Amino acid sequence: MPSMMGRLYIALLHYPVLDREGRVITSAVTNADIHDIARSARTYGVRRFFIVTPIAEQAQLVRKIVGHWTRGAGGSLNPTRREALEAVEVAGTLEEVIEAISREESGPVNTVATGARLKDSCVSHGHLREIMGEDSGAYLFVFGTGWGLAGEVIENSRYRLEPVNGPGPYNHLSVRSAVAITLDRLFGRTG
Amino acid sequence: MPSMMGRLYIALLHYPVLDREGRVITSAVTNADIHDIARSARTYGVRRFFIVTPIAEQAQLVRKIVGHWTRGAGGSLNPTRREALEAVEVAGTLEEVIEAISREESGPVNTVATGARLKDSCVSHGHLREIMGEDSGAYLFVFGTGWGLAGEVIENSRYRLEPVNGPGPYNHLSVRSAVAITLDRLFGRTG
Numbered sequence: 001m002p003s004m005m006g007r008l009y010i011a012l013l014h015y016p017v018l019d020r021e022g023r024v025i026t027s028a029v030t031n032a033d034i035h036d037i038a039r040s041a042r043t044y045g046v047r048r049f050f051i052v053t054p055i056a057e058q059a060q061l062v063r064k065i066v067g068h069w070t071r072g073a074g075g076s077l078n079p080t081r082r083e084a085l086e087a088v089e090v091a092g093t094l095e096e097v098i099e100a101i102s103r104e105e106s107g108p109v110n111t112v113a114t115g116a117r118l119k120d121s122c123v124s125h126g127h128l129r130e131i132m133g134e135d136s137g138a139y140l141f142v143f144g145t146g147w148g149l150a151g152e153v154i155e156n157s158r159y160r161l162e163p164v165n166g167p168g169p170y171n172h173l174s175v176r177s178a179v180a181i182t183l184d185r186l187f188g189r190t191g
Numbered sequence: 192m193p194s195m196m197g198r199l200y201i202a203l204l205h206y207p208v209l210d211r212e213g214r215v216i217t218s219a220v221t222n223a224d225i226h227d228i229a230r231s232a233r234t235y236g237v238r239r240f241f242i243v244t245p246i247a248e249q250a251q252l253v254r255k256i257v258g259h260w261t262r263g264a265g266g267s268l269n270p271t272r273r274e275a276l277e278a279v280e281v282a283g284t285l286e287e288v289i290e291a292i293s294r295e296e297s298g299p300v301n302t303v304a305t306g307a308r309l310k311d312s313c314v315s316h317g318h319l320r321e322i323m324g325e326d327s328g329a330y331l332f333v334f335g336t337g338w339g340l341a342g343e344v345i346e347n348s349r350y351r352l353e354p355v356n357g358p359g360p361y362n363h364l365s366v367r368s369a370v371a372i373t374l375d376r377l378f379g380r381t382g
Binding site: 032035036039040042043044045080081083084164165166167168170171172173174176177178179180181183184185187188 | 223226227230231233234235236271272274275355356357358359361362363364365367368369370371372374375376378379
């Protein structure tokens, strides 16, 4: 396995994200996001998958779901799901995520903002793969729920990743699909 | 857009598929599958996405969900979701899907079986992309729910697609993620 494998992190933000009209909101945690992204993360060697919500009840809900599959009845029933969900952590803010990673990694945490509508100063998947191949630092990919990351998150990120596009103009993948494709473009074997 | 764009079809099978112990079962339709795969299909130029279930009540449930987002209140609320779900159709069997495609396409329907555990005589994503680039026929990608397609479906397919793998041995993506990655490997722009 490539040496980068331990340096990959994902954060799924429920705040600050945008709604349909571009207002900053807090979105609700979705069960399918937890499971699908945890499984994609495990497949592509992501060290930890942070679910970020400032709402205590939502954080508690995530911990309950994850606990069911890692320590509870679900874990013995479905070991592969347990293995995926063991990498899930809950955080209140993106800053907390960066602090948590900083405590176990040397050097800066390179944040990578993602989004279907990013346009300016984007790095391509191929270029980012090259950058990461020559660097031993930690990389945190930040995904937004709702209608995408708020401007402040994008502006404060080290990199902005080019959007995942198909051959046509339609670009409304679920965040679950966008995470899967992004990880595969960067770290998957391609035939 | 490439000329192949009109020739792509997807079928998501709920029968015959396998359970954890390898028995052939009928799985239940999942709401997230409908939405996520419809959005991925629309993004990558899939002409139609067939949801295959032999259970009449399940077929009716899918029609109700799709109707809500295409003709009901959901369609005006969320036009991009409507656009995705307009390509969804329900069928009772894989044979019905092939017949439906045959009625509007000339030549054979090339079925492509997919699965995380396919091993023998698989075509790579790159090779299949080449094959499709030189052929004007219809291609139907068949995905299984549960623990994957039953043996008979794999055996009767024209092609078997190599599994989507990450850098390590873990291979338990959701079918939603597997569809997204497969379409991106075959038809996405790569950076």
